[in-house]
Amino acid sequence: MLLNQFLILAAALFALGIYGLLVRRNLVLILLSVELMLNAVNINLIAFESVLRSELAVGQVFSIFVITVAAAEVGIGLAIVIMIFRNRRSANVDDLSLMRW
Amino acid sequence: MTVTDWLSEPVNWVFALVALAVLASAFRVVTAKNVVHAALFLVATLAGTAGLFLVLSAEFVAWVLVLVYIGAVIVLFLFGIMITRAPTGYDQGLDGDRKIWPAVLSLTTFGLMTWASLQAFGSTPVSNPGVGTDTAVLGVALMGRFVVPFEVVSFVLLAALIGGITIARRDLTPAEEEGRSLA
Amino acid sequence: MTFFADTAGIMLVLPFLAFLLIMAVGKRMRRQGAELAIGALAINTVWATVLFVQNMTEGVLAKTTFEIARIGSDLVFELGWVVDGLSIMMFFLVNVVGLLVFVYAVGYMQGDVRVPWFFAAFSLFVGSMLLLVGAPNLIQLIIGWEGVGLASYLLIGFYWEDLDNVRAGNKAFLVNKVADVGLLLGAIIVALAVGSFDFQAINLAAAEHMEALSSVAVVGGLLLFLGAMGKSAQFPFHIWLPDAMAGPTPVSALMHAATMVTAGIYLMARTFPLFQNLAEEVRPWMVAIGAITLFAMGLLALVADDIKKVLAYSTVAQLGYMMTAVAAGGYTAGVFHLFTHAFFKALLFLGAGSVIHAVHSNNMSDMGGLRKDMPITYWTFVVGSLSLAGIIPLAGFWSKDEILATLGHEGYTAVMWIAIAGAFVTAFYMTRAVALTFHGTYKGHGHPHESPRVMTVPLILLAIPSAIAGLLSIPGVSLPGIGNFSEWLAVREVVMGDHHAEVIQWALAGSGILAALAGIALGWVIFGKDRETQQQRDAFGVPILYPLLRNKYYMDDLANGVVGATMGPVARFVNWTNTYIIDALVNSVALLTKGLGAFVYGILDQRGVDGAVHGLSAAADGAGSALRKMQTGRVQQYAASFVGGVLALIIVFVFVT
Numbered sequence: 001m002l003l004n005q006f007l008i009l010a011a012a013l014f015a016l017g018i019y020g021l022l023v024r025r026n027l028v029l030i031l032l033s034v035e036l037m038l039n040a041v042n043i044n045l046i047a048f049e050s051v052l053r054s055e056l057a058v059g060q061v062f063s064i065f066v067i068t069v070a071a072a073e074v075g076i077g078l079a080i081v082i083m084i085f086r087n088r089r090s091a092n093v094d095d096l097s098l099m100r101w
Numbered sequence: 102m103t104v105t106d107w108l109s110e111p112v113n114w115v116f117a118l119v120a121l122a123v124l125a126s127a128f129r130v131v132t133a134k135n136v137v138h139a140a141l142f143l144v145a146t147l148a149g150t151a152g153l154f155l156v157l158s159a160e161f162v163a164w165v166l167v168l169v170y171i172g173a174v175i176v177l178f179l180f181g182i183m184i185t186r187a188p189t190g191y192d193q194g195l196d197g198d199r200k201i202w203p204a205v206l207s208l209t210t211f212g213l214m215t216w217a218s219l220q221a222f223g224s225t226p227v228s229n230p231g232v233g234t235d236t237a238v239l240g241v242a243l244m245g246r247f248v249v250p251f252e253v254v255s256f257v258l259l260a261a262l263i264g265g266i267t268i269a270r271r272d273l274t275p276a277e278e279e280g281r282s283l284a
Numbered sequence: 285m286t287f288f289a290d291t292a293g294i295m296l297v298l299p300f301l302a303f304l305l306i307m308a309v310g311k312r313m314r315r316q317g318a319e320l321a322i323g324a325l326a327i328n329t330v331w332a333t334v335l336f337v338q339n340m341t342e343g344v345l346a347k348t349t350f351e352i353a354r355i356g357s358d359l360v361f362e363l364g365w366v367v368d369g370l371s372i373m374m375f376f377l378v379n380v381v382g383l384l385v386f387v388y389a390v391g392y393m394q395g396d397v398r399v400p401w402f403f404a405a406f407s408l409f410v411g412s413m414l415l416l417v418g419a420p421n422l423i424q425l426i427i428g429w430e431g432v433g434l435a436s437y438l439l440i441g442f443y444w445e446d447l448d449n450v451r452a453g454n455k456a457f458l459v460n461k462v463a464d465v466g467l468l469l470g471a472i473i474v475a476l477a478v479g480s481f482d483f484q485a486i487n488l489a490a491a492e493h494m495e496a497l498s499s500v501a502v503v504g505g506l507l508l509f510l511g512a513m514g515k516s517a518q519f520p521f522h523i524w525l526p527d528a529m530a531g532p533t534p535v536s537a538l539m540h541a542a543t544m545v546t547a548g549i550y551l552m553a554r555t556f557p558l559f560q561n562l563a564e565e566v567r568p569w570m571v572a573i574g575a576i577t578l579f580a581m582g583l584l585a586l587v588a589d590d591i592k593k594v595l596a597y598s599t600v601a602q603l604g605y606m607m608t609a610v611a612a613g614g615y616t617a618g619v620f621h622l623f624t625h626a627f628f629k630a631l632l633f634l635g636a637g638s639v640i641h642a643v644h645s646n647n648m649s650d651m652g653g654l655r656k657d658m659p660i661t662y663w664t665f666v667v668g669s670l671s672l673a674g675i676i677p678l679a680g681f682w683s684k685d686e687i688l689a690t691l692g693h694e695g696y697t698a699v700m701w702i703a704i705a706g707a708f709v710t711a712f713y714m715t716r717a718v719a720l721t722f723h724g725t726y727k728g729h730g731h732p733h734e735s736p737r738v739m740t741v742p743l744i745l746l747a748i749p750s751a752i753a754g755l756l757s758i759p760g761v762s763l764p765g766i767g768n769f770s771e772w773l774a775v776r777e778v779v780m781g782d783h784h785a786e787v788i789q790w791a792l793a794g795s796g797i798l799a800a801l802a803g804i805a806l807g808w809v810i811f812g813k814d815r816e817t818q819q820q821r822d823a824f825g826v827p828i829l830y831p832l833l834r835n836k837y838y839m840d841d842l843a844n845g846v847v848g849a850t851m852g853p854v855a856r857f858v859n860w861t862n863t864y865i866i867d868a869l870v871n872s873v874a875l876l877t878k879g880l881g882a883f884v885y886g887i888l889d890q891r892g893v894d895g896a897v898h899g900l901s902a903a904a905d906g907a908g909s910a911l912r913k914m915q916t917g918r919v920q921q922y923a924a925s926f927v928g929g930v931l932a933l934i935i936v937f938v939f940v941t
Contacts, residue, residue: 001110001112001113001116001156001226001227002107002222002224002225002226002227003218003222003225003226003227004218004219004222004223004224004225005113005116005120006153006157006227007214007215007218007222008214008215008218009120009123009124009153011210011211011214011215011218012124012127012211013123013124013127013146014210014211014214015207015208015210015211015214016124016127016128016130016131016207017127017131018203018206018207018210018927019131019203019204019206019207020130020131021203021920021923022202022203022206022207022920022923022924022927023131023200023203023920024131026136027185028136028140028178028181028182028185029136029139030920031178031181032130032139032140032143032178033130033131035143035170035174036127036130036131036143036146039146039147039150039170042150042154042162042166043150043153043154046153046154046157046159046162047157047227049157049159050157050158050159050227050228051225051226051227051228053228055238056238056241056242056245056246056247057234057238057239057242058242060159060161060162060234060239061239061242061243061247063159063162064161064162064165064239064243065247065250065251065254067162067165067166067169067170068169068254068257068258069254069257070170070174071169071170071173071174071258071261072257072258072260072261073261074174074177074178075177075261075262075264075265076261076264076265076268078177078178078180078181078265078269079264079265079266079268079269080268081181081185082181082184082185082268082269083268083269085184085185086271091185093918093919093920094918096917096918096919097916097917097918098917099915099917100915100916100917100918202924203924206924206927206928206931209931210927210931213931213934213935213938217938
């Protein structure tokens with residue numbers, strides 16, 4: 001197996017995540033896209049780890065951290081989404097453009 | 102390494118299949134017209150990713166992924182979808198109108214990263230795939246070298262927990278306030 | 285006992301102090317400031333009397349000066365006072381007559397307008413006159429000269445609500461100013477030749493026939509005489525004095541009879557050595573002018589209806605007497621006549637004022653028969669008139685006789701006979717005045733009554749010296765212990781050396797008395813009888829002469845015509861130059877500045893600077909308007925920007941560098 005195949009896969013996932021982030025209207029779906037990107041990062045980390053084979057499996061440890069933080073972030077993010085939905089009766093990101101000129 | 106060489110290794114067949122699944126799922130995540138479908142496709146993506154982890158001898162991380170991500174995060178997502186009353190059916194207005202710029206950006210990103218990877222790593226092989234990672238090593242690392250980040254991440258989770266509750270808490274109406282203070 | 289001589293300067297200062305105080309607080313005082321004026325003059329009179337007595341007994345000669353400024357090393361500007369025979373006499377005269385006139389004026393000006401201002405200006409006059417007569421040098425004399433001129437202008441125009449009075453004041457001032465050109469030029473010429481303005485220096489230089497002075501003495505003397513002509517109303521500068529009667533009567537009494545008009549005579553007396561030694565060529569001209577004045581002006585009194593004008597012309601004539609005397613070399617004669625004339629002329633004016641106050645009119649056509657209603661006024665007026673006419677033993681006789689004697693002695697026989705004829709004329713017009721005013725029956729419409737005591741007492745007090753002052757200068761008689769007038773007058777730094785008669789020349793004296801008696805008789809015959817109206821009583825005329833007299837020899841018309849004809853075009857030209865050239869220049873500079881200012885404001889500031897500033901702010905505004913479109917509030921666009929930015933940076937760093 002080549003390293004590059006994993007890296008390219010991760011790149012594709014990351015790009016798709018960016019696309020989803022920028023295109024999707026629903027707040028939840030935006031968060032979903034963010035998860036996709038984080039996932040791509042994880043693949044990258046693990047791939048590098050399997051190449052480097054460090055003593056302490058640093059890449060995997062770090063990947064665990066990423067997953068944990070992602071989970072925390074989703075929690076907060078959805079809490080915010082729920083609050084927004086309560087206040088604005090809409091989860092559409094276009095309705096949130098109050099802070100503009 | 103040529104394509105045939107690559108294909109001769111059975112690992113790569115596995116890889117190819119899983120990667121395809123992952124890509125397809127990911128693509129559907131961002132293009133699904135149904136919100137719940139998008140979430141479920143993410144499940145598939147994550148599952149595929151777990152499989153890739155297994156191939157890369159990161160068993161522990163794979164199962165953590167399944168447990169945490171698919172088990173908790175996606176459920177959270179589905180709850181969020183439910184609470185925000187997103188139309189669970191087919192939704193036309195789910196995507197934005199202007200897709201060209203995001204597409205350009207994402208393609209550029211993909212292109213750059215691919216090019217960079219190819220430039221940097223050319224034909225670097227992943228080392229022996231069959232060898233698994235000892236979980237004890239992870240444990241030692243987490244509790245030894247990375248104990249501080251470990252604790253910090255614990256705090257992050259705690260903060261997220263408290264923060265989530267606080268943010269999403271329903272404010273009491275004045276009547277309930279009244280009742281509260283009297284009690 | 286030089287205390288009084290050394291502190292004589294107090295006499296010069298007190299009237300000015302009174303002036304300032306009256307201006308400040310006079311309005312609030314019971315007698316409107318008169319107390320201050322009279323107080324100052326009373327103190328002055330003490331000094332003057334003491335000095336007069338001291339001079340009589342032992343002779344006083346002192347000088348005190350304070351240097352004020354210096355030009356180069358020679359010419360100094362000093363102020364101070366001179367105490368010698370001449371100045372003591374003048375001090376005494378000005379202060380005593382002035383005091384009596386001031387007291388009289390308290391009654392005369394009662395209830396009149398601007399009383400504090402009257403006394404203030406009058407005090408200013410007295411102060412200036414004392415400055416003049418006490419002057420140790422030409423500069424202080426000129427200062428006093430101008431001061432009395434100013435006071436004269438202010439007081440003639442006292443009733444300025446009537447424009448004619450203002451014009452009279454202007455006339456007096458302007459005629460004097462024309463003559464003052466002579467005074468200033470003469471003073472400068474003489475002083476520069478001698479090297480000092482001081483009288484002692486000039487007189488000494490004249491007495492010693494100093495070279496530098498002899499060359500300019502004639503011109504200088506002539507110019508100084510020109511100045512004296514103006515102030516002392518010699519022909520042809522007399523035209524202002526009759527019009528000056530527009531002022532209140534006390535003013536006429538003091539200024540235009542006794543003191544101010546004598547300043548010219550005083551100047552001639554003060555610089556007598558100059559005329560005696562070096563400027564002898566001028567003297568015949570001075571005598572001639574004096575002679576013309578004393579005769580021709582006297583005639584004008586014959587046709588005047590205003591009683592004050594009669595006295596004014598009389599004053600001009602008497603000034604002619606004085607000038608002739610001094611010019612002929614009779615220093616003592618002329619000054620003695622000045623002395624006696626002050627008393628009886630002031631008396632006559634105050635008496636006229638008393639009459640005017642009673643009948644509320646100046647004109648004799650409104651008077652008549654007043655001797656029954658105003659006895660004190662009548663008798664003092666008669667004493668004054670007889671003294672003026674020169675009837676023995678009144679004062680006027682002695683002074684006039686001395687003048688005649690001097691004229692005869694110096695060889696001016698023709699002038700002497702003119703002077704005798706003048707005595708006839710004087711007696712004639714005074715008899716006319718007395719007859720028309722006091723005799724006959726009252727033709728007016730009021731209820732004349734005697735004036736209050738504050739006015740009649742000065743009359744009586746003035747009548748005394750008018751009667752007996754002549755005894756101070758009987759030729760050849762020197763009163764025991766005190767001497768006589770000529771001795772007192774001779775107390776000077778440079779001795780005059782003029783001739784004094786030792787005996788009375790009875791022939792000459794007799795002719796004078798005869799002429800006067802003839803005048804009185806003729807006057808009584810013509811004007812004494814009472815008629816229906818005053819006009820009928822006054823209906824005496826001599827063909828050709830009287831019309832000429834009524835038009836005052838057409839002198840006023842001549843003056844107006846000459847001045848108008850010559851100065852008119854000049855004035856118009858100057859005015860044109862001023863308006864169209866000078867003013868235009870100034871205005872064009874102003875317009876230029878205005879235009880420049882408008883340009884700077886409108887274009888440079890408004891458009892340029894403000895435009896730049898506004899442009900800057902407009903640019904900032906525009907930039908802001910453009911840039912703020914970036915703040916869409918749409919998070920996905922922000923995210924797109926992030927991604928785009930990062931990619932751009934990566935591309936830059938990877939591919940470019």
